[in-house]
Amino acid sequence: MSKSPLTMEKAPRTGSFAAGVLGAVILVYSLLESMLAPALPMIQQGVGASTAGVSWVFTGLLLSGAVCTPLIGRLGDIRDKKVVFLVVLGVVVAGVFLSAVATSIVVLAVGQVLQGAGLGLVPVGIGILRDTQSDGTARTGTGLVMGMSALGSAAGVLVSGPILTALPYTWLYWLPLIALVLLGLVAVPVLPATRPSGDGKVDWAGAALLSAGLFAVLIGLTQAPSWGWSSAKFLVLIAVGVVLLAVFTAVELRIDRPLVDLRTGGKPVAVVCLVAFAVGWATYAVYLALPTIVAAPPAVGYGLGETATTAGLLLLPLGVVGGLSAALTGRLEQLLGSKTLMVLSCVPVVASSAILFLARHDAVVLALAAGLAGLGVGIGLTQAINIVSSSVPAERLASAIGFVLIVRTIAGTLGAQVSGSVLASDVVPGTPLPTWSAFSSAFVIATVVGLLAVAAGLALPRRIAAAV
Numbered sequence: 001m002s003k004s005p006l007t008m009e010k011a012p013r014t015g016s017f018a019a020g021v022l023g024a025v026i027l028v029y030s031l032l033e034s035m036l037a038p039a040l041p042m043i044q045q046g047v048g049a050s051t052a053g054v055s056w057v058f059t060g061l062l063l064s065g066a067v068c069t070p071l072i073g074r075l076g077d078i079r080d081k082k083v084v085f086l087v088v089l090g091v092v093v094a095g096v097f098l099s100a101v102a103t104s105i106v107v108l109a110v111g112q113v114l115q116g117a118g119l120g121l122v123p124v125g126i127g128i129l130r131d132t133q134s135d136g137t138a139r140t141g142t143g144l145v146m147g148m149s150a151l152g153s154a155a156g157v158l159v160s161g162p163i164l165t166a167l168p169y170t171w172l173y174w175l176p177l178i179a180l181v182l183l184g185l186v187a188v189p190v191l192p193a194t195r196p197s198g199d200g201k202v203d204w205a206g207a208a209l210l211s212a213g214l215f216a217v218l219i220g221l222t223q224a225p226s227w228g229w230s231s232a233k234f235l236v237l238i239a240v241g242v243v244l245l246a247v248f249t250a251v252e253l254r255i256d257r258p259l260v261d262l263r264t265g266g267k268p269v270a271v272v273c274l275v276a277f278a279v280g281w282a283t284y285a286v287y288l289a290l291p292t293i294v295a296a297p298p299a300v301g302y303g304l305g306e307t308a309t310t311a312g313l314l315l316l317p318l319g320v321v322g323g324l325s326a327a328l329t330g331r332l333e334q335l336l337g338s339k340t341l342m343v344l345s346c347v348p349v350v351a352s353s354a355i356l357f358l359a360r361h362d363a364v365v366l367a368l369a370a371g372l373a374g375l376g377v378g379i380g381l382t383q384a385i386n387i388v389s390s391s392v393p394a395e396r397l398a399s400a401i402g403f404v405l406i407v408r409t410i411a412g413t414l415g416a417q418v419s420g421s422v423l424a425s426d427v428v429p430g431t432p433l434p435t436w437s438a439f440s441s442a443f444v445i446a447t448v449v450g451l452l453a454v455a456a457g458l459a460l461p462r463r464i465a466a467a468v
Contacts (some may be wrong), residue, residue, distance in 0.1 A: 017190045018265075019141030022125040023148040025089065025183050029118045030152025032096065033061070035160040036306060042169040044169045049105040057109045059222050060305050064116025066218055068411050072120030073127075073402030074202055074259050077395050081128045081194045085121060089184050092118040095347060100173035119409070122149065123401035130389055130397055131194040139330035139386055144346035146382040147326030150374060154319025204258035207352065209248035212404070216241030221413045225421045226371030260403050261354040261396050268391045270402065271386040271456050275346060278453030279380045280351045280411030283318075285419050285446040286356075286373045287336045289439060290315060290366055292423070293359060302360040302436045314363060317371035325378030332379065333386060348394040349376035350450035356443045360436060381384070381408070387460075 036043070036058070042052040071304040076084045095114025101109035122145065164172055197417035227234045252258035291311040296303025304310065333341050352372035359365040385401055392400040419442040422435035426441075 016157060018192060019137075019144050021183060021190050022141070023144040025180065025187070026122060026125065026181065027120060027146050027148035027152045027241055028176050028179045029092065030149050030211075031156045031159065031299065033115070033118075033171070034153045035155025035163070035172045035176075038157060038160045039164055039169045039172055042164065043108070044292075045406065046169060046231045047102055047105050047108050049108070053105050054108075057105065057112050059219075060255050061116040061411065062222070062409070063218055064113040065119035065188070065212040066214045066406055069123065069406055070115045070210055070260055070279045070399060071118045071202070071207050071403040071450070072117065072387055073123045073399035074207075076120075076124040076127050078196050078201070080196060080399065081124050081131060082191045083193075085124045085128065085191065086184065086187060087122050088124065089180065089187070093180050093184065094120070095179045096173050096180065097393050100170050100177060113409055119405060120402060121399045122146075126209055126385060126389075126401055128191060129193060132192040136330065139333070140327070142385055143326040143329045143378075144381045146329075146385065147378055148325035150322030150326060150377050150381075152316075152317035154258035154315050154322070154370075154374070158316055160329065161309050161312060177415075201257050203252075203255065203257060203259040206248060206252055206255075209251060210259060213244030213248055214410070215243045216244060217410065217415055221313065221410075221417050224417050225424065226259050228446070229421065260399055261392075264396055264400070268387050268393065269404075270458060271342070271419070271460050272387050272404055274456035275380055275384055275453045276404050276408040277341055277411040278349055278449050278456075279377055281406035281415030282353055283373050283377055284412040284416040285442060286318065286352055287315070288416055288419050288423075288440065288467055289356060290370060290441065291368065292434070293439070294363075296433050298361060300431060300433050303433075304361065304363055306363075308364075315370050317367050318377070320374065321371045322374035322378035325375050326382045327388065329379050329380035329382040333383060337460055338383070338387055338390070339457070339460040341379065343454060345376055345380035345383055346450060346453040346457050347376075348372040348373055349380065349453060352376060353443050353446035353450055357440060373408035414445065414450070418442075420435060 004088060005210070040054060040058070044050075047054070049057070066417040072084065072088055095111045095117070098111030098114065099108055100111075102111055108151050120200060125145055126142050129138045129145075132142060159173060163175070165417050216237045220234050220241060223237075224234050252260060253263065291308065293302060294304050294306050294311040294314060297305045329341070336344070349372075352369045355365060355372065384404060388404060389401050391395060422442045423438045424444070426435045428435055
């Protein structure tokens, strides 16, 4: 990928500092979002919301991220990525502040929706590294950013407990807010400016079609367990979403300056999207199953009878292993090659689901499953982005990475809802807890999804041609 003389000149002075700041921002953002789940009852009481109302607020964050990320990625392609990154960070800070001071469900909803834009920080941040650093430095930086995302997501559940014990729940917002403001002040002088790669135009019609399609699909998926998978509301929403996304695809293939250029990258990008889908599904399957198994009393036939703190500790290997393996991905690619590493990264995704069959009463197996999931996330997603970076022209990089992240988001939502429905379909008599048979069915589905990713990885060309 070509870089301008101006940006290449800055690389020696800014590479490590820029990657460190970007990684720190993503770490804090990931921590913020994952810390909130254990505090949901406290937040509900604090703003006087119903259970359904407060859950919709957090669904809004998911929808906001899915809708905003492709647009933010495209803006990163046609504007100075540093400016776009700082503006999005400012929107997130405003959202965190509103959520911290919220005393009503409406203010909290607005704050959460603004926070959702933070998902777009990842593709724009990686785009900054790709535009301004040498290829090796950029790949290392990409691993750092993706590793911090994995670490933050897993560590947030563990960190939230001590904070909620000592402080009101609003400090789950205030502490990240302080950190993000300080990091923003550091980012202004440290992050290098980039030259716009595109022609400055945004496909607003495509943005509207993609946003509406994603909105319909994600609303349908998040409400499927309560509405029923065969309910008219679910089927209509999914049908509308699929039609809108099909129209979006047709439009994007016909115009000269699409929001997401589906013609670039070819088979490598298609395979990467399949792998991202598998990683998203498998990761959320672990997140969903592990805390329930930990909390269940052994009398039901499985479980440890332990607290949420224990569940957080057992999930921690996902983040730690994910962070470390992501940082090493660039070096592993040099040793093994792009295709081999992509295929191998899917193996721990399969193993993390398969090994859960042995986790009835065994904390070590649960921790191992979390660590294997982290290994798949760290290497798989980082290598996926490295392949996209090699296959897509510079003027399309941020939007292409954003699209891959949206695929992962949809897969995670689908995996969580399908797994949740499977678990709810067969419960231990007299309790709300799933039977071990229900868990086994969820593990089988997740394992099959992982195996499909392995098969997709095998379809990668042995040598991936660099984009011009």
